[in-house]
Amino acid sequence: MAKKPKFKITPIGGLGEIGKNMTLFELGGDGFLIDCGIMFPANDMHGVDYIIPDFRWLEERDDIKLHGICFTHGHEDHIGAISHVVKAFPKLPLYATPLTAGLLQVKLKNARLLKSTVVHTFKAGDRIQVGPFKLESFHVCHSIPDCVGFGINTPYGVVVHTGDYKFDNTPVHGRKTDYARLAGFAQRGVALLLADSTNSDKAGWTESEAVIDGALDRVFRKARGRIMVATFASLISRVQQVVNAARNHKRKVCITGYTMSEYAKIARKLGYLNIDDGMLVNIGQAQALPPHKVVFMVTGSQGEPAAVLGKLASGRHRQLDVREGDTIILSSHPIPGNEEMVYRTINRLIERGADVIYDAVEAVHVSGHACQEEMRLMLNLTQPRNLIPVHGEIRHLHQHAKLAIDNGIPAENVTVIGNGATVELDGRGVTVGERQPGGYVFVDGSGVGDVGRAVIRDREILAKDGFVLVSVNVDRKSGRLVEEPRIVSRGFVYLRDAEDFLDQIRDNVTKAVNRNGARLNGSRQSLVEESLGKLIYSETKRRPMIFSIVNEI
């Protein structure tokens, strides 16, 4: 008798966080994906625009038939890589709730992939059939409407994937996390829970989105001039809260920036953003209004210099400026690594005369993720036999695992894995199987994957100390210099102030060439570079990249 196949789960790619951006589920020869998001580069990943999961190994696997991608919600880290994935798997159908589908369609349209891609829409709570797989979606609260998690029926019991979630009892759009469905899974027996770990080092409960209404009201009440609110374009619920505050305080709303406008448009069309036509104004109209009659919604809450807020901070926005009397609200929290840029942006806006309100000062932002008590509630509602903490860095998974063990799950039933590790579920439990190749892929300009570790390492060295290149023309026969060495250097020293040092470099190179004359041939280049490297280090204690070009003429 053939062995019953195991149910396999593989978190794909991901930078820092595990099981966040893209996950493969397989049984026998069939499979499906949950989410396909992007990551943003760390500060030392120089020049990288964004990062996608490395799914090239999956393209090469002909032992598995993929039946679709199911989406939990419409944030970038869950849908952002869609165009890359659809190009690799052109006929793969997508399954998403209406708002998520709408945001996916914006991306597909921008990539000219809309017509060739099938997007199936389902409502939170619906059962969906993805090839041979039976999934049950359930609504969860987060910071965008229309979020779901999935219960996946397997021969070994239900596998529950929470997606990003929190238990908000007063959410902006009214609908709560689906307690009943989660409890229902428990009655049928949850073999395995994959659960969000983002806030596992934070005690208590995450505050409700509702507290933001009060904070916005306080800030709007005090503001005498214009108000600008920065947040992520995809935080549709937050946009709704700002619109509500604007309505209460008789201000019009101007939504700036391409992505934010597009997202607001689709959310309005689908009924997820409630704003009257009469309340919306464009930048020109907004500028003509009295300052206390307008709110601008802007992007750039993470300190990105190219977004609207970044341009306002540095005075480079073509249509808007920041003036004395403006109130600027950052309805956001810095993603780790962005703190410096966020605070720099805030400082610059204050220097320009604005009163800047951020989450340390007023409750203008709350997290979209469960804290420790909510994680306990999730465990107690679903009563899983096994837990794999996902969504978070290793330190978060580790903390979530401690919490689950403390909450009564046997330690051997809690499995912390990294991206690329396949876990296998059968009647006996969970085991860690083989490791898949690949991690993540850098996207830089139009290049996908052509910038790897070696290029990044070079950029790191160039960033630190720059480079020095000398070009020398030597006589083919005598091996002696026929003219002065030429020097090209950037990022090393300020050349205009370093004439003496440049003379030293020319001298050093001239001697290195002439000392050894014709005897050298091939090794002349490395000899020049070595001698120059020593001089430069002893004079400056720096190690720029050093190159030489030797022309024998």
Next chain:
Amino acid sequence: MAKKPKFKITPIGGLGEIGKNMTLFELGGDGFLIDCGIMFPANDMHGVDYIIPDFRWLEERDDIKLHGICFTHGHEDHIGAISHVVKAFPKLPLYATPLTAGLLQVKLKNARLLKSTVVHTFKAGDRIQVGPFKLESFHVCHSIPDCVGFGINTPYGVVVHTGDYKFDNTPVHGRKTDYARLAGFAQRGVALLLADSTNSDKAGWTESEAVIDGALDRVFRKARGRIMVATFASLISRVQQVVNAARNHKRKVCITGYTMSEYAKIARKLGYLNIDDGMLVNIGQAQALPPHKVVFMVTGSQGEPAAVLGKLASGRHRQLDVREGDTIILSSHPIPGNEEMVYRTINRLIERGADVIYDAVEAVHVSGHACQEEMRLMLNLTQPRNLIPVHGEIRHLHQHAKLAIDNGIPAENVTVIGNGATVELDGRGVTVGERQPGGYVFVDGSGVGDVGRAVIRDREILAKDGFVLVSVNVDRKSGRLVEEPRIVSRGFVYLRDAEDFLDQIRDNVTKAVNRNGARLNGSRQSLVEESLGKLIYSETKRRPMIFSIVNEI
């Protein structure tokens, strides 16, 4: 009758924070400094080792006689630039409490400036005479012992400078912030308060250092293997707390790293660190002990890759490694900008099997700075007529100013300034005077100030997209190429995988040269660079630096 001179205050240099690292006080032709510290570079200040205040304008001012530097405490951001300042002002006496003096002497010794520098030691609470200036030091709590602030007697009343402070009622070394002296100043009339703003966006009170004792005890009680504690070398109080926990749990202490060992040595000698000889072991001895019998004190709590913890995380430490069962405590909080590196370090240590305890998980760190309620207490104790918020970014000063106004100081008596602005105090109050030149100076390798904005900008571009240099040899007469162009490139694309693209580049350059032949001369170089730049951008959407060297032969 000659006008009575104003009392002038100028915060010098500083990156991000204002009035933190070095401040000039003048009256008539006399002056003195408080502190001379360093700053650490922001993530986009590539290759910079550290930053010192730019005091070159002060060296050039012959209208003022400097009488000394008074130090508030021994942290790097208050004493770290001492060797640079002493070189510029060789005969200037230093005034410091014993521990601060000891730490200064370590630095002066390393810079071979110890013998030529006079260091006057005073005790917290002492009155000190600095040239014509009468200062009264007062003890404050912070996270290093022997911290002071200063009351400066001026013709217009007392000017109080808090230094870094908090009101800790159960500090590690027993001595509290000097409430009596602060209240005493109020009785005489405080004309101006310069006060620490670091935590002005945090409500309530900063917790006492005493809570750390409890947290360390809990962690030590649970730990079965070795314990490693990372903190700043200069947090002498923290080292004492770890020593106390080790004593209670019968573990020996191994202090690793040059700076931490030096600082501990001087603190022990001066009686600020209480540890028996028998408790101290070196690394070799520590390795020979059973795991549950030793604590390692290590540097690297800010995620610095070259410090002990960074090396442990990446497995590059020559003598120590991290093993399953180790408990690692980060007794620290990430400085903004360091979060990414700190969390990466934590994740790597967990991957190596350690249990990592950091401030989000246990109260193993508290801030050394006052929170909002303490700021109110400081205002209420000293009852200043005027306030200049210092120590903090603009956003913190702004928040401190709001708090002070809310607390009853008239808005026109609260002055928020940036570094380099001189404020003037006279009988009528505080006015903002002229701006001094200069800001801060980068130290890179052995170079002080030779790396400026232009070099950093070049490093930024190199970091983003690298560079491409082509060298072509052309016939002097015909202007045509005599051999294939040579290409040097780094940080742009991975050259080994880009043979086709390199061919395209060679082709492009060949055509650009040959198309125009001998007609060009001087402009040949820019023509080649322009043509190449277009090709590269259209193919890759990147903008590396592009150079060409044209040899006419």
